[in-house]
Amino acid sequence: MKEINAKEITERLGALIKNALIDVEPATQKLISDAAKKESSYMCxxxxxxxxxxxxxxSATRSYACQDCGQAVIFAEVGQDLHIKGNLTQAINDGVALGYADARKSVADPLTRLNTKTNTPAVIHYDVTDGDKLTVTYLAKGAGSENMSKLFMLTPSKGENGIIDCVVQTVTDAGANPCPPIIIGVGIGGTMEKCAILSKKALTRETGKASGNPLCAELEKKIYERVNATGIGAQGFGGDITALAVAVESAPTHIGMLPVAVNIQCHSVRHFSTVFIAK
Amino acid sequence: MKNNVKKINLPLSEEEIKSLRAGDVVELSGEVYTARDAAHKRFCDALARGEKLPIEVKNAAIYYCGPTPAVNSEVIGSCGPTTSARMDDYTPAMLKAGLKIMIGKGKRSETVNAAVKEYGAVYLVAIGGAGALIKNKVVSNVPVAYEDLGCEAVHKLTFKDLQLLVACDSNGINVLK
Structure with a gap:
């Protein structure tokens, strides 16, 4: 059986995370500079x-783009034909700790509030896939935007308009708090936890890239229009551009349910995907 | 736009605070204290017990911030603002104790906006997520209190020419959505 060494995973993740926390995703940077040219409010x-x-x-000074280096969220797709030499979860967490060695450690016990001092554990979602590759996707999630995220258990009769209203309500309630301009991840379907995970996964997509599912892509456009009509604007100063992009992911759900999760991402988009090939 | 930027040097007089209008962009220089959730809890617990604070709160400026650690010879790490709303419950007591300037990001409660007016204070916002840019505006950084709180410890920072926006002025006028 082909193998991937846990040490290789740790070292590569550590290096990639460190740089991801400094260099905001280029696609997002382009959307921000385009927005600055278009915006009509002087404050925004x-x-x-x-x-x-x-x-x-x-980037120029190799400084962290934002002091909130976030909690690390990881999506790992593990090929069923490979073997990890060592413990995969440990390897990922060690990679996160390495990547955050000089960064702010923001992870604490929820009750005692004692800091773990390593920024671990990461929140890890595993999927088993065909083949012998391991794909690791990382997303830094800061508190300001995550705190403004919401889950709605709609009834099927609410339909598309109900979904759009949920997103607009979430963004309006959030106002200036999640550091607009924002990116909105929307998860539709599945169960309560499934739609929340989908909304997070939507945020790992390159910012501004439309969904491959035509229905989701259409919904992304409609939500984008509605959200940018709210007038919240960059930093909540009142302007034209509240959201840079909307990413929708869907999954089949129960005949009696329509779960919708809205996960907000600030403009400091720090994520990457990397593939490990088993040898 | 640049022409409209008003330069301010801390501490501000009562008149200077009154002259700031919601929507103004200001360029701030001078000393501020960093404090966020945990430090505010300690401040307010101490005030409730009638104790003296470890900072001179009268006429002070507080910046809601928990920086990344300084590496090598850096003065400070990245140090953008954190969400001010989490400090709302503590703010009226701080204003009552003499705090005049708050710097953070995001909207405040109606109670806070009313207290800003009542105490003739001002709420300024820095750009959320501009940690690297703001880091370059810090010329000195001295730990002052609660060092056990790590990134939440209270430091005295000296800013030089930090651009901020007046979000809520001393008349209680607020520009944030």
């Missing part, structure tokens, strides 16, 4: 220009 335009400048300064 100022905010968007400051954000663009921040991202350039972060």
């Amino acid at each position: 335009k100022w905010a968007l220009e400051q954000i663009s400048e921040n991202n350039s300064v972060a």
